[in-house]
Amino acid sequence: MRIYKTWFLVFVITLQTLSCKKVEQLQEKVLDPDKKQTLYDVPYGDHIRNNMDIALPKNRTTNTPVVIFIHGGAWVMGQKGVFLKEIDMFADAGFACATINYRFASEINHLHHTELMQDIRKAVDYIASKSEKWQVSPNNFGLVGQSAGGHLSMMAAYTYNPDHIIKACASWAGPVNFTDAEQLAINGAHQIFEVYVGCSLHSHQDTVSYKASSPYWNTQNAVPTLLIHGTNDIGVPYSNLPVFKEQLDASGIKNSFVTFDSEGHLWYGSKLNEARNLTLDWFKQELYNTN
Numbered sequence: 001m002r003i004y005k006t007w008f009l010v011f012v013i014t015l016q017t018l019s020c021k022k023v024e025q026l027q028e029k030v031l032d033p034d035k036k037q038t039l040y041d042v043p044y045g046d047h048i049r050n051n052m053d054i055a056l057p058k059n060r061t062t063n064t065p066v067v068i069f070i071h072g073g074a075w076v077m078g079q080k081g082v083f084l085k086e087i088d089m090f091a092d093a094g095f096a097c098a099t100i101n102y103r104f105a106s107e108i109n110h111l112h113h114t115e116l117m118q119d120i121r122k123a124v125d126y127i128a129s130k131s132e133k134w135q136v137s138p139n140n141f142g143l144v145g146q147s148a149g150g151h152l153s154m155m156a157a158y159t160y161n162p163d164h165i166i167k168a169c170a171s172w173a174g175p176v177n178f179t180d181a182e183q184l185a186i187n188g189a190h191q192i193f194e195v196y197v198g199c200s201l202h203s204h205q206d207t208v209s210y211k212a213s214s215p216y217w218n219t220q221n222a223v224p225t226l227l228i229h230g231t232n233d234i235g236v237p238y239s240n241l242p243v244f245k246e247q248l249d250a251s252g253i254k255n256s257f258v259t260f261d262s263e264g265h266l267w268y269g270s271k272l273n274e275a276r277n278l279t280l281d282w283f284k285q286e287l288y289n290t291n
Contacts, residue, residue, distance in 0.1 A: 033060050033135040036091055044126035045119065047103055052123060053080060054098035055091035060135040065142065065287035066096045066127055068120075072147030072173075075105040075116065075196045082146075086276060093280055095287075096136040098127060102152075105196045112198035113155075113213045120156040124166065139165040142283045144226075147235065147265065148196075150174020154215040158222045168286035170226035170279045173265050175236045176244040177216035179207060182237040216240075219247050224254040226282040228275050230263030256282065 024042045031037060036058040043051050057064065067090055069083035083099035090097035102119035103111050124141055131138035143153035143166055150171030157169040177183055178193050184201070194200045197213050211217040225248060229241045241257060248255040258278055263271055 044123045049101040049103050052098045052100040055087040056096050057091045057094050062131050064096050064136045065140040066136050067142045067283055069099040070145030070149035070152050072149045074192050075148045117160050120152055121160040140287055141166045142168045142287050144170035144279055146172040158218045168224040170282055172228050172275055176240050178210040178214045180240055182239055216244050216247055219251040222253040224286050226256050228258045230260040232262055233265045235265040
């Protein structure tokens with residue numbers, strides 16, 4: 001019975017993947033680089049959560065820079081739809097802009113830091129492979145995310161970027177140091193990091209794994225980074241961010257650190273609009289006129 005269930009699940013996933021591919025092909029048939037267009041539920045990999053929505057600006061060419069938004073949710077939940085307004089806004093400003101789903105961290109399914117990193121990079125590579133068809137740049141990318149998505153944006157840009165096609169990144173309230181005492185003192189932090197990293201923090205080897213998953217300890221090959229953080233963040237201690245900026249400065253990495261006074265982990269209204277505009281300006285600065 002278990003074998004039949006497994007094969008049925010594989011069959012269903014295969015049908016869904018084929019269906020998504022069919023939808024992508026139909027959407028691509030009406031592409032016109034002179035028009036702003038959005039493609040929905042485009043599969044970039046084999047897993048059911050390897051999919052994206054991407055807004056393509058009008059008058060685009062293979063020099064059009066690409067920005068990818070990555071949702072938060074403690075690496076175990078969340079949906080790409082949270083950034084639909086952002087991708088539309090960025091497309092209006094001349095960027096190709098995607099919002100992606102990725103596999104959730106899971107002890108049962110053995111999905112941890114490496115697997116999520118692979119998904120982010122797979123999305124980058126898929127968009128790059130569509131450069132001619134979609135009329136977007138194959139080598140001029142920016143990554144941005146909120147909370148866990150901010151962390152993923154930084155780590156993918158810093159450590160999964162051997163060809164340097166990810167030129168800049170931005171983090172909205174993303175965690176930066178999994179070994180920091182104040183971060184670990186946050187309620188539930190140990191349990192969340194254990195699922196994401198794939199081990200609890202007990203031994204020297206565990207510490208090595210936690211550091212390998214933290215932006216703070218991986219700035220040697222970092223890209224220009226925008227950090228936006230609230231002083232009243234109860235999920236990621238604000239105290240981590242000035243120290244992280246110092247680390248970026250010491251590594252010679254261009255960065256900008258914006259403090260949202262009295263703001264928490266999530267932002268709404270005018271602060272959310274401010275974060276959007278700051279991020280748009282950052283990528284205009286870092287991705288336009290990039291060779």
